[in-house]
Structure formats: C-alpha cells, structure tokens
Amino acid sequence: xxxxxxxxxxxxxxxxxxxxxxxxxxxxxxxxxxxxxxxxxxxxxxxxxxxxxxxxxxxxxxxxxxxxxxxxxxxxxxxxxxxxxxxxxxxxxxxxxxxxxxxxxxxxxxxxxxxxxxxxxxxxxxxxxxxxxxxxxxxxxxxxxxxxxxxxxxxxxxxxxxxxxxxxxxxxxxxx
Amino acid sequence: xxxxxxxxxxxxxxxxxxxxxxxxxxxxxxxxxxxxxxxxxxxxxxxxxxxxxxxxxxxxxxxxxxxxxxxxxxxxxxxxxxxxxxxxxxxxxxxxxxxxxxxxxxxxxxxxxxxxxxxxxxxxxxxxxxxxxx
Numbered sequence: 170x171x172x173x174x175x176x177x178x179x180x181x182x183x184x185x186x187x188x189x190x191x192x193x194x195x196x197x198x199x200x201x202x203x204x205x206x207x208x209x210x211x212x213x214x215x216x217x218x219x220x221x222x223x224x225x226x227x228x229x230x231x232x233x234x235x236x237x238x239x240x241x242x243x244x245x246x247x248x249x250x251x252x253x254x255x256x257x258x259x260x261x262x263x264x265x266x267x268x269x270x271x272x273x274x275x276x277x278x279x280x281x282x283x284x285x286x287x288x289x290x291x292x293x294x295x296x297x298x299x300x301x302x303x304x305x306x307x308x309x310x311x312x313x314x315x316x317x318x319x320x321x322x323x324x325x326x327x328x329x330x331x332x333x334x335x336x337x338x339x340x341x342x343x344x345x
Numbered sequence: 346x347x348x349x350x351x352x353x354x355x356x357x358x359x360x361x362x363x364x365x366x367x368x369x370x371x372x373x374x375x376x377x378x379x380x381x382x383x384x385x386x387x388x389x390x391x392x393x394x395x396x397x398x399x400x401x402x403x404x405x406x407x408x409x410x411x412x413x414x415x416x417x418x419x420x421x422x423x424x425x426x427x428x429x430x431x432x433x434x435x436x437x438x439x440x441x442x443x444x445x446x447x448x449x450x451x452x453x454x455x456x457x458x459x460x461x462x463x464x465x466x467x468x469x470x471x472x473x474x475x476x477x478x479x
Contacts, residue, residue, distance in 0.1 A: 242404040244386050244394055244424070267389050269406050310389075317423050319387055320365030328373075328410060345362045345414045 177202045177276045179236040180209040186223040196231065197221065202275045202295055206233060216294075238270040246311055247274035248301040253282060254292035261296075265308040271298055362414040369417035369439055370395065371448055374410070377402045379452060381415070381443050383434065386424045394424075398431035399440055417442055 180203060185196040197217055203209035210233065214225040244267060251262045264281065268274040275298060282288040303315045325343045334341075362368070368384045370393075382397035388406055395412070396404040404427060419433045434440070443449050461469065 242394065244388050269388060269394065314387055314389060318365075320363040322360035322363050323409070323414070324360065345360075 175204075175276075177204055177272050177279070178209075179272050179275075180206065181232070181234050181236050182209060182213040182230060183232040184213060184217065184223075184228055184230040186221075186228045195221075197223075200236075200298070202272065202298075206235075209233065238272070241270055244269055245271075245274075246301045246303060246306050247271065248297075248299050248306075249274065249278045249295060250297040251278065251282065252294040252296055253286065253288045255286060255288070263307070265301065265306055265311045267311050267314055271300075274298065362416065364393070364409070364414070365418070366423045367419045367421045367433075369415045369419065369443065370412040371415055371443075371452070372402070372407065372411060373413050375407065379456075381439070382407070382412075383419060383421070383430055383439075385421070385430060396427055396430050398427045399434045413448065415443065415446060415448060417446075 180201045181198065182201055183196060183198045186194045188194045199213050199216060201209045201212050201216075203212055210230060213230065214223075214228070217223050217228070218225075247266050247268060249264045249266065251264060253260060253262065264278055266274040266277045266281075268277060275295060278295070279290055279293060282293055283290075303312075306312050306315070323345050326345055327343060364384065364387065366384055366386065370382055370384060372378055372380050372382060377397070380397055380400045380402050382395040382400065382402040384393050385396045385404070386394040388394055391409050392406050393409065393412065394404070395402065395407045417437075417439055419430075419437050419439065421430055421433050
C-alpha cells in the first residue's frame, strides 16, 4: 500500500524580514520539500537563517503554496544536488533519479541517502532539483533506462507468498 | 540486457513474456485489481508507467509486483498518448483476446468461488467427492 503521507510535497514559500522603520525589505522565495506545511515553514526559516540575517521572530511568511506536478504522467530524469553531513564532515553530492514527479524523485533521494550513507533527513539539504535531459544524465542506473527498445524478462519471479501454500506437493513455478 | 538475450538463443525460447512497451498486463494488487493495462513506459527496474483507456485504468505508475504479464502485446511508441493506446487496443481487440486467456478464466473462477456462500461451498464439496469416487 502506498502511504501518501510518506511522500514529500513541494512548497513554494515566500517570506521577508520585518522592518522596524517601515523600510522596504527584500523578499525571499524558497523551494522546500517537506511532508507538510508545518515542517515546510520550519525548514524555510532554517535555510533563510543560514543564508541571510533573518530569524523567524523578525520575519514573516508572505505566501506558502503547495506546488503540484506539471506533468505527472511523463517520466523524467531528475538531477538532485545535495549537501549532507556525514559522521566526519559535510559533503556535496549530485544524484540522479528517474521518476514521474519532482516530489517522488526527492523522496527517493532521502530514502537513498538514508540507505547508502545512513544520512538522516535533518542532515540532508536539497540544494537544487532540476529535470535533466536524457543525454545529460551521468548515472548509469538512470542511463540504462534510456533505451527506446528496452525490454527484459522476469526470470525466477517470486511473488508474495500466500500463507496457505507454505507446504506444497509440487515445486511452484517461477515463470512470470 | 537485450544483447545478452539475443546472443543466448535458448534464453529467447525460455522467456516469452517481457516487460516492454506495449505489453498488456493484468493488475493483481492495488486500486485497479482485476483490470488489464498496457505498459507505456518504464520508470525504472521496478516501476512501470501504465495506461488502460479501454479497461478504466488511468495513466499511472505501478510497481512490477502489482502486475502480472500476459502473452498479449500491442505495438505502440514509447510514452505515447492515451488516444493512441486506445486506438491500438481496440484495433487488436485486446479486451476480447484477454478474456480468452487462462489468466482471465482463472480470475473469473476465483471471483465466482468467493461469491459461493456456505451452501455453495457445501454443494461444491459434495460434487467433488462424488466425482472423485467415480
């Protein structure tokens, strides 16, 4: 079962520092990937505080909108530029994922980082997410799907085991 | 993967059903259980972009283990629009061809068995024993 709450959503958050003297203050826009609005706002202030001299106390969010996917039935290659903290330091990475939605690719990235580098979500910063043309893809796992005549069989297919048939008289067939 | 398959001839005979664009699949698990759909594109090794305009399946991504391959295949370009998929499916009359497959018949059988009820199951058991005794 696909748990929808486990997928990240894309938010566009616009905020600005409040000015005490009614001066015009710069407005900042961020693209945040978070499970919900609350976390999105929190991450917005987290990043803005790192990049500019603004704090949540001294700022306000002007707009928070969820961004929906422009083409949810078109398969795209996503390049994701990540910065993450490992146990011994901070590193930049470029990772590629194939997915139908931007949020799907970013969710994959978080899961992948957790699996391969034991990086928790709080230590991952998504710096940039962009759709990459097939010819510009660098990762072989993504490039191997760029075959217009792609086909593969399912050898030795083991489907989820029915508890009723744990012991059977004949060896079950694993042909598709 | 493809070049290895074409080199080993016995492999080609061994595997007849491939995950490929145009392969008609039967959905085993999920929202659209029991319907057939066509593979329009492949996301990765475990996910398919699937469409079933003639069987009520919207264009969506399915996992490989949600799906069962059939022997039926249509000729569509990779990532083509639903309209093209629909026209190819009706041209080949895939819905009728699918109903003739053993997979479809087994699925029908399972459905009717589930609707039997206690008396129905009793009748089934009695008829089975009498048949086996003969």
